[in-house]
Amino acid sequence: MHRFAQPIFIAAGLRTPFGRGGGALADHDAITLAVPVAQAMAAKARPDLFVWGTVIPSLGWSNIGREIWLDAGLDPTVPSFSAVLACSTSMVAAFAAGGMLGGDKDLALVGGSEVMSNPPIGLKLEAxxxxxxxxxxxxxxxxxxxxxxxxxxxxLPIKGFANRITGRTMGDHMEETAQIWGISREAQDDWSLKSHQRAVAGWERGFFDDLVIPLPEIQRDANPRADTSIEKLASLKLAFDPESGKGTLTAGNSSPITDGAAACWVATEAGLKRLPEGTPYAELVDHEIAAVDHAEDGLLMAPSFAIPRLLARHGLRYGDIALWEIHEAFAAQVLANVAALEKPGWTRERARVDFDFGEFPWDRVNPNGGSVAIGHPFAATGARDFSQAVKELWAMPSGTLAVVSVCADGGHGTVALLRRP
Structure with missing residues (x-):
C-alpha cells in the first residue's frame, strides 16, 4: 500500500543551528529566522510550492509562509501558504505538500520556524x-x-506554553503520564545522556555539516552538552512537580526552550531530478495521524496509536524498521510511548490493531540524538527529523525502512514510513 497516487519522496533540507531560549537567536522572530533557510534552499532549486508553519501565533502576520517567501526576495509566482499542527507542524506540511504534487507541480519546499524566546503578549477579549x-x-x-x-x-505567558483547554503545560501532563507508566527518573536521565552523547558525536564527525547553515550569531547547535553526565543530570531539580516529591521530569530530561528554523524537500520523481546531485532522499511510503482523548490516554501518547496502525497496514513488525527517528519532547515521552507499544494487549485493545509486532529495537532509535539534546523549536522539529532521518537512511541499503514519529499538543501523533530507494 502506498499513501499517494504516485511515488512521493522526502529529500534532506537545511536548517539553522538551534539556539537556546534567550540566547543567540532571541532577537529574531519566526519570519526573520526562516528567511536565510528559504534563501539557501531556493538557491539549490526553485520549488513549485512553499509550505511553512509556526506554532506560536503573532498578530503581525496571518500567512507566515507567504511573508517568509516574499521577505526572502524569492519568485513571487510560487504559491506559498501556511500549515500548523503544534509540534507536528512541518511534518503535516510535508504530508499536505505530497498530496498536492502532480501535474505541473513536482517539488515543494516545506518547513517551520519558532522563536520560543519571544512569546507574544496579547489582550484578553474584553480589554x-x-x-x-x-x-x-x-x-x-x-x-x-x-x-x-x-x-x-x-x-501573559506565565505558564509557558500551556495547553489552552487544560491550562497545564506539556511537562505537567507528561509528569502525570510518566507516573502512570512507571517511567523512572533514572531511565529518563539515561535516555537524555544518550541523546546528548549522540548529538555531540554527530557534530564531531560532521554528520550535521551539510544539514545546518551557520548564521552570524551561531554556527552550531547550542543545546547539546559534551560535558553532561548521569551525575549532573541526577543533580538537577524537578521542573514540573517539585511539591509532591513524586516528580521525575527535569530541565535535563526535557527538551529545552529553543529557537530555530528547519526545512526539507517533498518531491515527485521528476522533482528529485531538479535537486543537486547527491541529495539524500527517501520515499514517503505512508503516513498516519492519530488523535486521542488526552484525559484518558495522556496528552503526548498518540504515537503509540499511530505507529501500530501504520505498520500493520504494511504487515511490518518493529524489527523490520532499521531506523526510528522519534521526537523527544521529553525522555519520558519516548519511554512511555514505547512502553505502550511493548505492553501485552495494548496495540490490540487500545490501538485496535490485532498484529504481532515483536520486540522493539531500542538500539535503532535516534542515532544522532534527538530533541532533548538538539532542541525543539516547535514548528521546526518535523522538518529537522525528516532531514536527519533521510540522511541516516541514505547510508543504508536499498529497501531499508525508517519510521519518523512526532507527538503533538492536543493529543496528536504523526508518523511517517520512509523507504530507502
Whole structure:
C-alpha cells in the first residue's frame, strides 16, 4: 500500500543551528529566522510550492509562509501558504505538500520556524473590545486606556506554553503520564545522556555539516552538552512537580526552550531530478495521524496509536524498521510511548490493531540524538527529523525502512514510513 497516487519522496533540507531560549537567536522572530533557510534552499532549486508553519501565533502576520517567501526576495509566482499542527507542524506540511504534487507541480519546499524566546503578549477579549471601540470613537481616550491596562487585561505567558483547554503545560501532563507508566527518573536521565552523547558525536564527525547553515550569531547547535553526565543530570531539580516529591521530569530530561528554523524537500520523481546531485532522499511510503482523548490516554501518547496502525497496514513488525527517528519532547515521552507499544494487549485493545509486532529495537532509535539534546523549536522539529532521518537512511541499503514519529499538543501523533530507494 502506498499513501499517494504516485511515488512521493522526502529529500534532506537545511536548517539553522538551534539556539537556546534567550540566547543567540532571541532577537529574531519566526519570519526573520526562516528567511536565510528559504534563501539557501531556493538557491539549490526553485520549488513549485512553499509550505511553512509556526506554532506560536503573532498578530503581525496571518500567512507566515507567504511573508517568509516574499521577505526572502524569492519568485513571487510560487504559491506559498501556511500549515500548523503544534509540534507536528512541518511534518503535516510535508504530508499536505505530497498530496498536492502532480501535474505541473513536482517539488515543494516545506518547513517551520519558532522563536520560543519571544512569546507574544496579547489582550484578553474584553480589554481588546473596549480599546478597539475607543479607537473608533475617541482615539485619545483609547491611548489613555492602553496606558491604564493591568496584568488582568493581558494574556501573559506565565505558564509557558500551556495547553489552552487544560491550562497545564506539556511537562505537567507528561509528569502525570510518566507516573502512570512507571517511567523512572533514572531511565529518563539515561535516555537524555544518550541523546546528548549522540548529538555531540554527530557534530564531531560532521554528520550535521551539510544539514545546518551557520548564521552570524551561531554556527552550531547550542543545546547539546559534551560535558553532561548521569551525575549532573541526577543533580538537577524537578521542573514540573517539585511539591509532591513524586516528580521525575527535569530541565535535563526535557527538551529545552529553543529557537530555530528547519526545512526539507517533498518531491515527485521528476522533482528529485531538479535537486543537486547527491541529495539524500527517501520515499514517503505512508503516513498516519492519530488523535486521542488526552484525559484518558495522556496528552503526548498518540504515537503509540499511530505507529501500530501504520505498520500493520504494511504487515511490518518493529524489527523490520532499521531506523526510528522519534521526537523527544521529553525522555519520558519516548519511554512511555514505547512502553505502550511493548505492553501485552495494548496495540490490540487500545490501538485496535490485532498484529504481532515483536520486540522493539531500542538500539535503532535516534542515532544522532534527538530533541532533548538538539532542541525543539516547535514548528521546526518535523522538518529537522525528516532531514536527519533521510540522511541516516541514505547510508543504508536499498529497501531499508525508517519510521519518523512526532507527538503533538492536543493529543496528536504523526508518523511517517520512509523507504530507502
Amino acid at each position: 481588546s473590545k473596549r480599546i478597539v471601540k475607543l479607537f473608533r470613537t475617541n482615539p485619545a481616550e483609547a491611548l489613555s486606556a492602553l496606558q491604564a491596562l493591568t496584568p488582568n487585561d493581558l494574556v
